[in-house]
Amino acid sequence: MSTPFTATRLRPRPVSSAEWVRESLLDAEQGYLKIVEARRPGLALDAWIAGHRAELETALVEQGGVLFRGFAVADASAFSAAVQALSPNLLDYLERAAARQEVAHRVFTSTEFSPDGWIPMHHEMSYSHNWPSRIHFYCDVPPAAQGRTPLADERRVTARIPEAIRQRFLEGGVCYVRNYGPEIDLTWQEGFQTQRREEVEAYCRQTGTAWTWLDDQHLNTRQVRQAMVRHPVTGEHLWFNHAHMFHVSNMPPALSRALLDDVGEAGLPRNAYYGDGSPIEPETLETIRAAYRSEMRLFDWRQGDVLMLDNFISVHGREPFSGARRILVTMTDLHVHRT
Template identity: 45%
Template sequence: MEHPQTTKPNIKQLGLTTRKSVNISSEELVRTSYLQPESSLPLVVEPNLDNLNLAIWTQNNRSWIQNQILQHGGILFRSFNIKDVAEFQQFIQALSGNLLEYSYRSTPRNHVSGNIYTSTEYPATHFIPLHNEMSYSRTWPLKIAFFCIKKADQGGETPIADSRKIFSRINTKIKEKFLQKGVMYVRNYGVGLDLSWQSVFNTNNKLDVEIYCDRTGIELEWRDKETSGFSLRTRQICQAVAKHPQTSEIVWFNQSHLFHISSLEPSVRTQLLANFSEEDLPRNAYYGDGSVIEDSILEEIREIYQQEAIIFPWQEGDVLLLDNMLSAHGRMPFQGSRKVVVGMAEEYNSPEY
C-alpha cells in the first residue's frame, strides 16, 4: 500500500503554454511511499518525471537524503531507469564521495569495476543471515548501496531489519554481558576452507598484511601450513554494540551470530570438528575475554533478526541505500541467475579502540 506525499506535475503546471517560467522544487520531482503500511523501512522514492537522473538529483538533494536515511534507516530508489553500474557508482559518489575498497573481507565477492563488487557469492541455495556490513571489524562503511541488475527467477530478496529494534529486543542480561566483554573474532586462513589471506587482505605481500593488522589492532600469527593446514591466524576484539555518530542511537553491531560455529549446518559443523580443533576452525566467535558464547544466546539473537526481517521482491533497476549502522541486510535463497552489485562509502572508525 502506497501513501504518496507529492503529486505528479500536470503538463499545464509547467507553464509550457505561456512565456512565464515555473520553478519546480526538488521535492516535487519525486514522490515517497512505504512498501508496507506498518513499517517505514525502507522509504520508497520514485521520480515524478520521466528520465529524472538519480545522480544529478542526488547531488542537489544530499541533505534531504541524509535526513531521510537517518530517520528511516534505508531508502529504496525505484523506477529511476538506472541503466548500468557506471550510473549506480555515480549515484553513490554524488551522495558520499569516493567509494571504499572492500578490504579485510569475510565473504567471497568479485570485483566489477572501480570499487563496485558483486554481492556475496555464496551458493544460491544458501540463506545469508541478516547482518551489518563489516561489523566484525573496528572500521566499517556508514553507507552501503545495492543495485539490482537482474532479479532471480524466484527468491533472491535482500531482507533488511532495523538495528535499533534488534538492540531493543535483545534480553538486557545478554546485552550487558556483550557490552562488558565485546566480541573476539578468530580466523584461520587456508586453501579450500573459507577465504585465503590473499583474498581477504587484497594482497600477496605478507608485510602488507602485517602493516594492516598492526594499524587496525588485529593480532596475527603466521603458521606452518604443512603441519596446521593453515598459513595465518588472526584474532581481534571488537564492539558488540555501537553508537551512531549522528543520531547517538545505540544499535546491535557485531557478527557473532555469523562467525560462531553454531551458524553452520549441523552436518558441516560435525565434519569440521572431526577434522580440526576448535581453535583451528576457519572462523569462530567468542566473548572478548576468550570465553565461549552460548549457542542458546546466539539462537535467541538469530530469532529476533528473523522476526524483524522486512522482505520485498527486487525490481530490476532498483537501488537500495542503507545506513549500515541503522539497518542490517541479508540474502534469501534463489533460483535462476541473479545479479546484484554493491558499493560502500563513508568509512567510520570505532571510537572504542
Template identity: 40%
Template sequence: MSAQFSRAGTVRRAFRSAAGPEAVTVEPLTADGTPPMVVRPKEAGTDLATWAAASKEWVCDTLLEHRALLFRGWPVADAAGFQRFVAAVSDGEPLQYRDRSTPRDEVSQNVYLSTTYPAAERIEPHNEGTYWSTWPQKLFFCCLTAPPVGGETPIIDNRKVIERIPVAVRERLERLGVRYVRNYNSGFGLTWQEGYQTDSREDVDRYAAANGTVTEWLEDDRLRTVQIRPAVRTHPVTGEKLWFNHAGFFHISSRDPQMREALVEALGEDGLPTTTTHGDGSPIADEDVRAINEAYRAGEIAFRWEVGDVMLLDNMTMAHARRPYEGDRKIVVAMTDPVSGGDAAQSGPAVAAEGGEA
C-alpha cells in the same frame, strides 16, 4: 539534525525546496510505514545520479530519518550509473573491501558483486564491517538482474534487534565485547591472499597492526587473526545504541549441523575458518546465538527486487540478509562514508593479550 520526524513533514519540506526533491514522490513500502521508504521520480526517465547531485542534503536527511531508502523507477541500467549515484550522495571515495570474509568480484572501482554464495543457501542478517576498526556508514545495493524466484535482501532495524535480545545475553556481550578468530589457508573459506587482497605477509601485518588485529603465522602458509570489538556501537549522529556485531553470524552454531560437525572433525575448534567468543575468550553459548538469530529474523522486512532498484541503508542501523533464489541474480554493492571506532588505538593491548592465547 534530529532523527525524529514525521514522514509527511519530510515530504512537505522537500517539495518546497528549489533543488531536486520536488521531482519525487516518497511513500513507505509497507502498510505499517516501516522502512524502506520508496523514492520514485515523478517524470519517467529522470536520471538518478543527476537528480541526487542536486538533492544530496535531502537524501542524507531522509536517510537519517528513515534509515533505509529504496529508489525505484529510475533508469539505472549498469554499474556505471550506480557508481555515479553513489558518488553523488557520498562524502569521499567508496571504501575498499579488505579484511574480507567472503569472496566478491569487483565490477568497477570499489563497486562489487554481492557475496558469492550458493543460490540455494541463505545468508544470515549482518552489517558490513562490524569487525573492522573503520566501517561504512552508507551501504548501497543495485539490482542489475532480478532473479525470477527469491533472492530478496531483507533488512532489519538494529534498534529493535537490541530490544528483542534477552537482557542477560545483551548485557554480557556489551560488557565483554566480541572476540573474532579467523583461520586462513586451512582448505576451507578464503585464503589470506584473497581476504587481504595481497600476496605479501608484510602488507597483511601492516594492515592488521593499523586496525587492531593480531596476526599469527602458522605452518603451511596458514594465518590466524584475532580481533576484539564492541558488540554495541553508538550512532555517530543520533547517539543511539545499536546492536552492531557478527557474534552470531560467525559463531559455529549458526552453521548447518552437518557442516559444523564436518568442520570441527577436520579442523578442530581452534582451526575453524571463523568463530566468535566473548571478548575475554569465554565461549558464547549456542542458546545465546539462537536468541540473537531469532531477534534478527523476527524483524525482517523483504521485497522482490526489480531491475534498476537502488537501496541505500544506514549501515549501522539496518542489517541485511539474503534469501535463497533460483535463476540469475546480479546485485552490486558499494560502501561509503567511513566511521572509525578507534579500535586500533584502544583495543590493541587487549587484542594482543588474547591473541597470545589463541
C-alpha cells in the same frame, strides 16, 4: 491592440517534486525505509540525488535507508555515479569475509555464497576495527526466484535483545577467530587483498589483530571488537557485531560436524567467542537471531533498483535463490571506531 509577450509570461511553470517522483515507506507502521519511485521515464538518479541531498541525508537516519525505483540506472557506472552524488568517497574491501569480484572502481558483486543458503542479516564489516557508515546496492539482474535482500531496523532489534545478553557482551566485546587457507575458506591473499605477508602483518598491527602464520598458505587471526556502538548522528546505542554470523552454530549442522571432525574447533574457518575467549552459549545466539527474524522486512528486486542503507541503523542479508541474480554493492563514508 495586442499585448506584447513578456519574459514573465514566457516563464515556465514550476514542477513540483510530486510530479517527478512518488514517495512511500516499505513499512509505514514503523516508519522504516523510504521508497522513491520515478514517475517519468529516463529520470537520471545522480541528478535527482544531487538536487535532494539534504532530505536524503535525513531519510537515511530517520527511515534507515532509501530504495530508488524506476530511475534510469543502466549499469555499474551509472550506479557509481548515483552513489557518488550523495557520498563521493567509495571504499575498498579489506579484511574480507567473503569472495567478491570488482566490476567497476570499488563496485563489487554481492557475496558470492552458495545460492541455496540464507545469509543472516548483519551490519557490513561489524567484525572490523572500522566499517562503512553506508552501504549501497544495485539490481543489475533481478533474481529468477526468491533472492530478496532481507532488511531490519537495528533500533527495534536492539530493543528485543534481553538486557542480560547485552550486558554480558558489553563486558568485553566479541572475540573473532579466523583461519585463512585455500582448503577451507578465503586465502589470506583474498582476505587482505595483497600478496605480501609483511603488508598483512602491518594491517594486523595497526588494527590490534593478533596473527600467527601456520605456514606460507595458512594464517590464523584473533581480534576483539565491540558488541554495541553509538550512532554518530543520533547517539543511539545499537547492537553491532558479527557474533551470530561467525559462530560455528551459524553453519548447517552437517557442515559444522564435518569441519569439527576434520580440523577441530581451533581450525574452523571462523568462530566467535565472548571477548574474554569463553564460549558463547548457543541459546544466546538463537535469541539474537530470533530478534532479527522478528523484525525482518522484504521487498522484490526490480532491474535498476538502487538501495542505500545507513549501516548503523539497517541490517541486510540474502534469502536463497535459483536462476539468475546479480546484485552489485559499494560502500562509503568510513567510520573508524575508537574505544
